[in-house]
Amino acid sequence: MRVYPQVQLALLRSLEDRNRIDEKIYLMTGRSPLARVATLLTHLADTAGIRTPAEPDRITVNGLRQSDITRTLQLGKFAVENVLHRLREQQAIDSRYRQLVVTDPQALERISSTA
Template sequence: MHNVLYTGAVSMGRLVELGDDGVDYTNGPFWLTDFIRGREVVPHGSFLHFLPLSARQALLQTFRTRVFNQDDLLPLTMEDQHVYIIITGCVRQDRFPRGGRREPRLTITRFRGTGQFVGEAKLIDSRSSASIRCLSRTLVIPLSVGDMNTVLRREPEVLLALLRSVEDRYRSDEEVYSLVACSPSKRVRSLLLHLAESVGMPGVGASKSVVIKGPSQGDIAAALQLGISTVEKELRALRHYGVVDSGYRKFYVRNLQALCELATET
């Protein structure tokens, strides 16, 4: 695993240069100073969204941050005793509810991004495990289970933010991933809209596009329990109408309003 450690000091300045890949990272949450001071907007419903600014500042200034590269796994096995706050990036979370049997058709796949708290089950059961793979370069705050439980006991507002974010995430998951009675078109469009709102970054230049960096068509298919050919078919339709383009592990939402209308139409 290749990673870089940073301290959470306000004087850090710019944290990460990710290169020229069609995303304007200067508009994303890569200036820790702005993130600490609340000048960066985090996605609605996330843990950091519900966390009061003073508590966010305390967490980011007290604990170290860590960068994981694309395809790295967050250490969340039964032996690892850490939880993570995602500062930026996109991860794929896989759970295996049938006694740990890692079969694709029995796997529950979800995407998590900026502001989300992951690994929370370890706060209750240290034996809990999940597979969380970084789909893009990902900046996180790792906290030991002991440290986080201490924070939760001492800071009711942090506990409340965590509870609110978990409830919001459950509702969002139901709205996005549980549309099994809906057509593949609606399911793919709803997931792309969700990703645009939760992990999307502004495109470069005068473009109003939103770039979803990390998930592949295979990841989309796994999350929705659809065939890859079905996902490809739906993406071709969106491309035909000028709504979404795709590249290697990237989706470019060219018309967010149109995608929203397509995803919400009955």
């Protein structure tokens, strides 16, 4: 890094971006449960989601449980259930056993930024 200062600068920018993302997801206790869950799901779809070539707008996040969302965002079980139900009604997500499918990433992004 001393030989190539641009590498150090790129690394620092990457770490700062990660910190901002983490703060946006985990430290937004003043926002509504809908906004918090939508932001987390958007992030997971972007980072851990699997797209299928046949349906590129459907992004699958495997291994995710409702209890994981509850603990991660420190929300009540009832609040998370209500939010997931609402997102399913809006056809932004579809959930299955330990699997969540983001069916409308743009809608989820809009919800996370406006709710």
